[in-house]
Amino acid sequence: MGGAICRICCNRPAESGDALDSMGKPWPYKQTEDFVHQSATCRDRNYVSFMMGMTFAGFPALNPGERQIPFEVQQSPMVEGLGLLEHSQSNSDEAMKQVAQVLSSSKTVIVGSVRMGYGHHRIAYSALTWALELGGKPFLLDILSPDCVEAAIVRNMDKQYSRMSRIASNLGGVIDAMWGKMMLQGDANALRCCLALSQKIRGIMAAFPKDTPVISSHPIVGNMAVACGFKTVINLIFDNYPQYFVLVPGAINLVQSPSYFDKLLDMGCPSHSLFLAGHWVSSDLCINAVPDSKARLGRLEKNLPRRFLIAVGGAGAQRAFLEQLLEGIAGLLREKRIRIYLNCGDHGHIADAITAKLQALGLEFTQVTSNEETVALCKKEALDKLEEPADWKAVTLFRFDSHFAAFRCTDLAIRAVDVLVTKPSELAFFPVPKLHIRRVGAHEAHSAVRAQELGDGSVECREVSHAVSKLHQLIERNSPLFRLMNECIIKAAETNVYDGSKVACEFAFGDRKADVAAVKEKLLVTA
Numbered sequence: 001m002g003g004a005i006c007r008i009c010c011n012r013p014a015e016s017g018d019a020l021d022s023m024g025k026p027w028p029y030k031q032t033e034d035f036v037h038q039s040a041t042c043r044d045r046n047y048v049s050f051m052m053g054m055t056f057a058g059f060p061a062l063n064p065g066e067r068q069i070p071f072e073v074q075q076s077p078m079v080e081g082l083g084l085l086e087h088s089q090s091n092s093d094e095a096m097k098q099v100a101q102v103l104s105s106s107k108t109v110i111v112g113s114v115r116m117g118y119g120h121h122r123i124a125y126s127a128l129t130w131a132l133e134l135g136g137k138p139f140l141l142d143i144l145s146p147d148c149v150e151a152a153i154v155r156n157m158d159k160q161y162s163r164m165s166r167i168a169s170n171l172g173g174v175i176d177a178m179w180g181k182m183m184l185q186g187d188a189n190a191l192r193c194c195l196a197l198s199q200k201i202r203g204i205m206a207a208f209p210k211d212t213p214v215i216s217s218h219p220i221v222g223n224m225a226v227a228c229g230f231k232t233v234i235n236l237i238f239d240n241y242p243q244y245f246v247l248v249p250g251a252i253n254l255v256q257s258p259s260y261f262d263k264l265l266d267m268g269c270p271s272h273s274l275f276l277a278g279h280w281v282s283s284d285l286c287i288n289a290v291p292d293s294k295a296r297l298g299r300l301e302k303n304l305p306r307r308f309l310i311a312v313g314g315a316g317a318q319r320a321f322l323e324q325l326l327e328g329i330a331g332l333l334r335e336k337r338i339r340i341y342l343n344c345g346d347h348g349h350i351a352d353a354i355t356a357k358l359q360a361l362g363l364e365f366t367q368v369t370s371n372e373e374t375v376a377l378c379k380k381e382a383l384d385k386l387e388e389p390a391d392w393k394a395v396t397l398f399r400f401d402s403h404f405a406a407f408r409c410t411d412l413a414i415r416a417v418d419v420l421v422t423k424p425s426e427l428a429f430f431p432v433p434k435l436h437i438r439r440v441g442a443h444e445a446h447s448a449v450r451a452q453e454l455g456d457g458s459v460e461c462r463e464v465s466h467a468v469s470k471l472h473q474l475i476e477r478n479s480p481l482f483r484l485m486n487e488c489i490i491k492a493a494e495t496n497v498y499d500g501s502k503v504a505c506e507f508a509f510g511d512r513k514a515d516v517a518a519v520k521e522k523l524l525v526t527a
Helices: 002-011 027-036 042-056 093-103 119-133 149-171 173-182 188-204 219-228 258-266 283-287 289-301 319-334 348-360 371-380 403-416 442-454 464-474 480-494 500-508 513-526
Strands: 071-075 083-087 108-113 137-142 214-216 233-236 252-255 274-276 306-311 338-343 365-368 395-398 419-422 434-437 457-461
Touching: 027 188, 027 219, 042 149, 042 188, 071 093, 093 108, 108 119, 108 219, 119 137, 119 283, 119 403, 119 500, 149 188, 188 219, 214 219, 214 500, 219 233, 233 500, 252 258, 252 500, 258 274, 283 289, 283 403, 283 500, 289 480, 306 403, 319 338, 319 348, 319 464, 338 403, 348 395, 365 371, 371 403, 395 403, 434 442, 434 464, 442 457, 457 464, 464 480
Parallel strands: 083 137, 108 137, 108 214, 214 233, 233 252, 252 274, 306 338, 306 419, 338 395, 365 395, 419 434, 434 457
Antiparallel strands: 071 083
């Protein structure tokens, strides 16, 4: 009897009143079934309903089909030519028409992101820079920027994720292992949950013209765009560990590595919606990958102090590891055998802790606090100068109030350093020698593997002692490892490995019309 009631409940038509649910079954289940051919069981439906109940608990009910969040266009104060889509206090038809008119001009693209850590904004930034490089008019949409219920829901999710990442990273052991395992659970139900969330909060994008192409750096944004009816949606799939929730049914899904492409095919992703693009790298880094690598080899020949950029992740989860690392290399810093550029981002608590640690270790440092100062320093200390500036200090500390300046600093500073010290996040795909330190979430381990396969990054050093040992290998006179990494970057750059974001913009601007036409034809057939 109970089973019969359960079956009736699971198969009843949607009662939400949402037009997307008017096709016989709820939109998230139909999208998942049509795309990866996995039908939801009663248990699956109960799980998704429970997770959505938890996600929306405490927030007002939404009727997404009737909501349109108003926006206005502003110019970026940091990047010339970049437009920002910011929440507008005016909800008038005239104001919304003005935004629609701007977004309907030729060679315009919306790059959608979500301010969850730095990774997704970094991916978005790479697409924005390539859109500008190709003569386009890019507009950045951060779905956390508007003051609305939809953004507050996602903001709450990010708050919980960042909190758990910090706890797991600092405690380590069993807690770290449990959190890491949770990061590998992106099954078909995770895709259904992502679709259900996107369906509910799609009002954020509902007012934009649907002919404007959208590049998405997070599947929530991509699914929102598809739910709103945008005609061209390009999903930049992050990481190197295949999970269902990273996919966007109805979009052009681009991946960074051949192994990822292969594994997603095995998971049921249709080949007509999947393309190997290359790594998500900003235009300046990509264009200069070869000359920068040659400049690093020139610095190696002159035996100049090796420069290391340590990038703190967006969740701010690496404080304990960094403090121990500084203790382990303090002697090298005092002797000025190496230089450290430490980007604490917009994490004031980490910047304060690192400052206190540097002072306790008796290490002098220079502090940089603005985008303008970052640009000036990187120009002054560019790699191709093949020398150190006068009166240089062993440590340069970056700290910011602006989120955009915080993550952009790493992109800029890479062109002034020899080695990037980072957890295997999206930075693992960048064309710079990398010393990988302990991951935050088990899914990141596979990004380090990708770098190892290419030869441009180290193994993941999960212990401080291992990281210090690897650093010593990289600062040896005529270091074979450092030389190898640069030579591998040159080879990879010559075969367009780092051109992924350029490819994404070519899809958006119609430069790959045959591929786009094939995708749309298949989507019409399967609809």
